[in-house]
Amino acid sequence: MTLVNKTAVLEIRDLRTSYFTEGGEVKAVDGISLNVPKGKTLGIVGESGSGKSIMALSILRLIFNPGRIVAGELLYNGADLLKKSEKQMRSIRGNNISMIFQEPMTSLNPVYTVGEQIAEVYQIHENMNKKQAMSKAVDMLRLVGIPSPEKRVHQYPFELSGGMRQRIMIAIALACNPDVLIADEPTTALDVTIQAQILELIKDLQQKLHMSVIIITHDLGVVAETCDDVAVMYCGKVVEYADVRTLFTAPKHPYTVGLLNSLPRHDVDKEELEAIKGSVPSPFELPEGCRFAPRCPHAAKICFEQLPELNKLEDRSQVRCWIYTDKWGQQPEVNRTP
Amino acid sequence: MKTELLNVKHLKQHFPIKGGFLGRIVNHVKAVDDISFTIYEGETVSIVGESGCGKSTTGRAIMRLDEPTSGEIIFEGSNLLALNKRQMNKKRKDLQIIFQDPYASLNPRQTAGEILEEAMEIQNVVPKSKRRHRVIELLETVGLAAYQADRYPHEFSGGQRQRIGIARALSVNPKLIICDEAVSALDVSIQAQVLNLLKRLQREFKLTYLFISHDLGVVRHISDRIIVMYVGRIVEVADKTSLFEHPQHPYTRALLSAIPVLDPDRKKERIILKGDVPSPIDPPPGCVFHTRCPYATDRCKEEIPQLRTAEGAAGGHQAACHYMEEIQNGSMERAYS
Ligand SMILES: Nc1ncnc2c1ncn2[C@@H]1O[C@H](COP(=O)(O)OP(=O)(O)O)[C@@H](O)[C@H]1O
Ligand SMILES: Nc1ncnc2c1ncn2[C@@H]1O[C@H](COP(=O)(O)OP(=O)(O)O)[C@@H](O)[C@H]1O
Ligand code: SF4
Ligand code: SF4
Ligand SMILES: [Mg+2]
Ligand SMILES: [Mg+2]
Numbered sequence A: 001m002t003l004v005n006k007t008a009v010l011e012i013r014d015l016r017t018s019y020f021t022e023g024g025e026v027k028a029v030d031g032i033s034l035n036v037p038k039g040k041t042l043g044i045v046g047e048s049g050s051g052k053s054i055m056a057l058s059i060l061r062l063i064f065n066p067g068r069i070v071a072g073e074l075l076y077n078g079a080d081l082l083k084k085s086e087k088q089m090r091s092i093r094g095n096n097i098s099m100i101f102q103e104p105m106t107s108l109n110p111v112y113t114v115g116e117q118i119a120e121v122y123q124i125h126e127n128m129n130k131k132q133a134m135s136k137a138v139d140m141l142r143l144v145g146i147p148s149p150e151k152r153v154h155q156y157p158f159e160l161s162g163g164m165r166q167r168i169m170i171a172i173a174l175a176c177n178p179d180v181l182i183a184d185e186p187t188t189a190l191d192v193t194i195q196a197q198i199l200e201l202i203k204d205l206q207q208k209l210h211m212s213v214i215i216i217t218h219d220l221g222v223v224a225e226t227c228d229d230v231a232v233m234y235c236g237k238v239v240e241y242a243d244v245r246t247l248f249t250a251p252k253h254p255y256t257v258g259l260l261n262s263l264p265r266h267d268v269d270k271e272e273l274e275a276i277k278g279s280v281p282s283p284f285e286l287p288e289g290c291r292f293a294p295r296c297p298h299a300a301k302i303c304f305e306q307l308p309e310l311n312k313l314e315d316r317s318q319v320r321c322w323i324y325t326d327k328w329g330q331q332p333e334v335n336r337t338p
Numbered sequence B: 001m002k003t004e005l006l007n008v009k010h011l012k013q014h015f016p017i018k019g020g021f022l023g024r025i026v027n028h029v030k031a032v033d034d035i036s037f038t039i040y041e042g043e044t045v046s047i048v049g050e051s052g053c054g055k056s057t058t059g060r061a062i063m064r065l066d067e068p069t070s071g072e073i074i075f076e077g078s079n080l081l082a083l084n085k086r087q088m089n090k091k092r093k094d095l096q097i098i099f100q101d102p103y104a105s106l107n108p109r110q111t112a113g114e115i116l117e118e119a120m121e122i123q124n125v126v127p128k129s130k131r132r133h134r135v136i137e138l139l140e141t142v143g144l145a146a147y148q149a150d151r152y153p154h155e156f157s158g159g160q161r162q163r164i165g166i167a168r169a170l171s172v173n174p175k176l177i178i179c180d181e182a183v184s185a186l187d188v189s190i191q192a193q194v195l196n197l198l199k200r201l202q203r204e205f206k207l208t209y210l211f212i213s214h215d216l217g218v219v220r221h222i223s224d225r226i227i228v229m230y231v232g233r234i235v236e237v238a239d240k241t242s243l244f245e246h247p248q249h250p251y252t253r254a255l256l257s258a259i260p261v262l263d264p265d266r267k268k269e270r271i272i273l274k275g276d277v278p279s280p281i282d283p284p285p286g287c288v289f290h291t292r293c294p295y296a297t298d299r300c301k302e303e304i305p306q307l308r309t310a311e312g313a314a315g316g317h318q319a320a321c322h323y324m325e326e327i328q329n330g331s332m333e334r335a336y337s
Helices: A052-059 A086-095 A114-125 A130-143 A162-174 A192-209 A220-226 A244-249 A254-262 A301-305 B055-062 B085-091 B112-123 B128-141 B146-150 B158-170 B188-205 B216-222 B240-245 B250-257 B298-302 B324-328
Strands: A008-021 A024-037 A041-045 A067-076 A097-100 A180-184 A212-217 A229-234 A237-243 B004-019 B024-040 B044-048 B070-075 B095-098 B176-180 B208-212 B225-230 B233-239
Touching: A008 A052, A024 A041, A024 A052, A024 A067, A024 A212, A024 A229, A024 A237, A041 A052, A041 A220, A052 A067, A052 A180, A052 A212, A086 A097, A086 A114, A097 A162, A114 A130, A114 A162, A130 A162, A162 A192, A180 A192, A192 A212, A192 A220, A192 B250, A212 A220, A220 A244, A229 A244, A229 A254, A237 A244, A237 A254, A254 B188, B004 B055, B004 B208, B024 B055, B024 B208, B024 B233, B044 B055, B044 B216, B055 B070, B055 B095, B055 B176, B055 B208, B095 B158, B112 B128, B112 B146, B112 B158, B128 B146, B128 B158, B158 B188, B188 B216, B208 B216, B225 B240, B225 B250, B233 B240, B233 B250
Parallel strands: A041 A212, A041 A229, A097 A180, A180 A212, B044 B208, B044 B225, B095 B176, B176 B208
Antiparallel strands: A008 A024, A008 A067, A229 A237, B004 B024, B004 B070, B225 B233
């Protein structure tokens, strides 16, 4: 168990990021508080549109118009990133907190060799000359398991496979030995055998380099295999936050339970999957009260009226659901699935 | 008695690569390289394998969306590749295909109702006066509501658009539906809804599915039998249980072992393959898997292994590897693990 037990390298406190669009305010990240424990992995899961990527980009302060971080604190080793100057942030992005994205092709520059792109990090942030930087680039390629790195440094992104490109992205992200690596769907575009290689690589490097990792994914299998703590997001809010074992052995929020039940399992046969009914609401038509209420098989009257808090339970997990409060009990169920 | 619905024989799809300033053919992408398989009425057969192994090409060749290089595609006894254009268009009523991205295959300027009516008109399956009624019936069959007939594709969510794609395929009463990554882009909660729908429709309308997917969890759920492809070839074919419980081919073993498990306490023994999938332009000689196989020998570099049933394996379970028995009884050394 690690939840809230270890010193946190990064503390996210009541983070709020909104997009101000013609249709109105989209509260993409709506009051999120999480800890990234030192040397451990925090997983963020949730369906598309739940605010995972915006949360990650907010940590690096890479939110642009019409988006804005409207409130919160991002305590990195105790100091609030939201109070840093843009210049200080650039240095933090280069030296302390790095990010890798889902599609490595779009984040690599097609006109530079992969070696030049890794070397650039050393030239800018460690003032190395080109020759020193290139030799460090070769070391990094070797570290991320790329065969014949001396040859590969001179290749362009299009000459490499998807798995190789993702390794290059990891090499760039790790070039400056960050304390925190944020990986946003790092294996979603990859095949399972390559996914296994990349996850193994991230775990391996994390131990070697004593990094903290945030893995963002929609794949609960990836979470089970790589994370220490997990936060489940729905419509911009954390609905459940627990250590990985508690989450998988005793899931509590009806949405988490629904996600686990709706997964086809490769190790268990069932005739019918227990799908969650309905779909994620539009950010402009969020239900009052619990945002999951229109889809929840247990929803009661109170669920449609008041938003539940994220409550701490005895096993130290946190759940945003009326069932786990004193107010439950006499609530009439109004929404039972047939 | 099982009735054969589709019989693919020695299918090859080699796409020419043009080069030089004369645009001459300089090489070929051997996207599908001599594959054969049978699908029986009412069953679901899946094709799995990593991206680029030839799954979609196989589906497109069966539909004759691309003309195959060679082979035969026998559907209900007649070779589709021998039909002329008019005859083939008529046959398309019996074979439908659903793609991953329903948005790309739905005309944004047509309402859901118009999309379905058009499909019926092309195949002339329902008299004009009854089409509107049938549209409503189809929408309800796939879990949409009558009032949604007048909505445009952009007014639907991803899952709902895929339901329209399914309704369109159903509108002509097909016998075989090819689902090419049909649920891959959907979030899990929606994916479960669509998978349940596909299963229910199969029971109700006695449909046969060829299900193409890279997601092994989905494949296990939906399939009766599974075909595993690697660089344009079939390396293993078996019924679902036999494949998942007793994989014979080293590639299948690695593929299955790579799936993340949902139990954080279970440490799975994982076979991490070295290297990358080879290019189908110059596939390795001999066994296509030999460049990554931990058991490869010199023989594997030269001799192409044929699909066969290993000693002691279930009937109908076939794989293409020279050393299945030796690997099974542990007498083969692994070069790496
Ligand atoms: N540039 C933008 N303008 C308006 N809304 C946006 C923008 N980027 C993201 N959003 C909204 O923010 C929400 C969260 O998005 P995101 O964090 O990308 O989700 P996830 O990564 O969980 O799939 C979504 O509702 C999305 O529509
Ligand atoms: N029209 C085409 N022309 C040339 N190469 C093609 C064409 N279609 C597919 N390919 C190539 O054939 C191989 C198999 O592709 P595909 O069948 O789409 O794989 P899968 O669906 O298994 O991911 C890939 O290498 C792909 O690049
Ligand atoms: S608060 Fe109510 S509606 Fe929301 S998840 Fe809990 S039971 Fe369901
Ligand atoms: S034939 Fe040889 S290379 Fe191919 S799978 Fe079998 S052992 Fe491996
Ligand atoms: Mg995202
Ligand atoms: Mg495909």
